[in-house]
Amino acid sequence: MIYADNAATTKMSETAIKTMIKHLNETYGNPSSLYSIGQNAKEVLEQAREDVAAVINADPREIYFTSGGSEADNQAIRSAAYLGRQKGKNHIISTAFEHHAVLHTLNALEKEGFEITLLDVHENGIVRPEEVEAAIRDNTCLVTVMYANNEIGTIQPIREIGEICRKKGVLFHTDAVQAVAHIPVDVKADNIDMLSSSAHKYHGPKGVGFLYVKKGIRLTNLIEGGAQERGKRAGTENIPGIAAMAAALKESAANMDRNAAHLKARRDQLIAGLKEIPHSALNGDAEKRLPGNVNFCFEGIEGESLLLLLDDKGVQASSGSACTSGSLDPSHVLLAIGRVHDVAHGSLRLSLGEDITEEEVDYIINAVKEVVTYLRGFSPIWRDLMAGRKEFIL
Numbered sequence: 001m002i003y004a005d006n007a008a009t010t011k012m013s014e015t016a017i018k019t020m021i022k023h024l025n026e027t028y029g030n031p032s033s034l035y036s037i038g039q040n041a042k043e044v045l046e047q048a049r050e051d052v053a054a055v056i057n058a059d060p061r062e063i064y065f066t067s068g069g070s071e072a073d074n075q076a077i078r079s080a081a082y083l084g085r086q087k088g089k090n091h092i093i094s095t096a097f098e099h100h101a102v103l104h105t106l107n108a109l110e111k112e113g114f115e116i117t118l119l120d121v122h123e124n125g126i127v128r129p130e131e132v133e134a135a136i137r138d139n140t141c142l143v144t145v146m147y148a149n150n151e152i153g154t155i156q157p158i159r160e161i162g163e164i165c166r167k168k169g170v171l172f173h174t175d176a177v178q179a180v181a182h183i184p185v186d187v188k189a190d191n192i193d194m195l196s197s198s199a200h201k202y203h204g205p206k207g208v209g210f211l212y213v214k215k216g217i218r219l220t221n222l223i224e225g226g227a228q229e230r231g232k233r234a235g236t237e238n239i240p241g242i243a244a245m246a247a248a249l250k251e252s253a254a255n256m257d258r259n260a261a262h263l264k265a266r267r268d269q270l271i272a273g274l275k276e277i278p279h280s281a282l283n284g285d286a287e288k289r290l291p292g293n294v295n296f297c298f299e300g301i302e303g304e305s306l307l308l309l310l311d312d313k314g315v316q317a318s319s320g321s322a323c324t325s326g327s328l329d330p331s332h333v334l335l336a337i338g339r340v341h342d343v344a345h346g347s348l349r350l351s352l353g354e355d356i357t358e359e360e361v362d363y364i365i366n367a368v369k370e371v372v373t374y375l376r377g378f379s380p381i382w383r384d385l386m387a388g389r390k391e392f393i394l
Contacts, residue, residue: 007351072196084141125154152284153293162191204248263291273365300382
């Protein structure tokens with residue numbers, strides 16, 4: 001089996017597993033307790049906070065542990081919105097291809113009276129900083145733009161957008177769930193006020209993540225009930241999960257350059273091979289994308305059938321975000337970059353892991369070619385295209 005859906009989740013590393021088991025066995029105290037085993041847990045918690053902060057160039061006191069990226073997105077966006085409303089500002093800027101953890105939170109805030117502007121991302125899947133600047137108004141309280149897209153992998157000009165927001169006095173949040181540990185992230189250099197991350201995207205456990213919040217920004221609580229996380233996130237801390245996340249993050253960050261070089265070579269090999277399929281197209285910019293992300297559309301087929309037949313051939317892939325895998329609608333990300341419904345339905349996302357080999361990429365290319373050819377063989381849409389009754393789009 002070749003697992004090529006690392007954007008959905010990654011396999012836990014041996015380092016993370018050993019760390020988690022160690023603390024499940026040994027660090028069972030409550031870190032809010034005053035006796036020794038509780039204080040031992042507190043030490044592990046704060047060491048993890050320091051380790052996480054170091055990777056993104058933050059102060060440990062700016063790190064809040066959460067259940068994952070979705071919670072972090074919700075807390076960051078709601079906090080900025082409510083802070084803005086206290087100052088008479090109720091306008092939020094984001095993009096049309098954000099993760100649903102962002103978009104659904106914005107939808108909820110819109111029902112509370114906030115004004116939402118969703119910027120276009122254009123065919124290459126890149127947000128234009130000048131359009132962000134043009135959209136900022138006197139009553140804008142927040143700009144939230146993802147660091148790297150979870151479906152098409154395009155990396156956004158975060159530093160430039162952050163600089164614009166800093167100049168305009170507007171808070172800037174980025175959903176960096178796909179970026180942290182895969183590409184360099186520096187919250188100070190990138191002018192980021194708040195950042196969301198999730199452990200299971202870099203070989204840590206599921207159900208744990210963190211939110212970076214620049215000193216001086218007051219968070220709104222999503223969960224009440226205790227004084228944990230400096231009073232901003234109630235609930236006894238998941239010490240084994242947090243420690244495992246920190247260990248996975250440190251390890252991934254230490255190997256980032258080597259892993260990125262390897263993944264880029266395999267990514268470009270895969271792109272070149274899939275481009276040989278007639279009437280196919282790469283989604284998103286070919287260069288400004290995550291090292292291991294490949295996303296293609298194939299005209300005349302349906303993505304769900306493509307995934308099932310690839311699974312039969314031992315290739316695990318997806319057609320978009322795992323968070324919306326039950327939806328029959330085409331990807332909102334692909335629609336945002338201008339793909340029409342019929343083409344967007346025939347999409348394939350391959351997100352490679354660091355251990356992928358050249359031979360495995362060749363196998364994926366051949367498997368996709370065989371399955372696309374097979375599906376087109378009995379597709380009425382493909383027959384209409386070939387007969388000239390419909391015009392090709394790709």
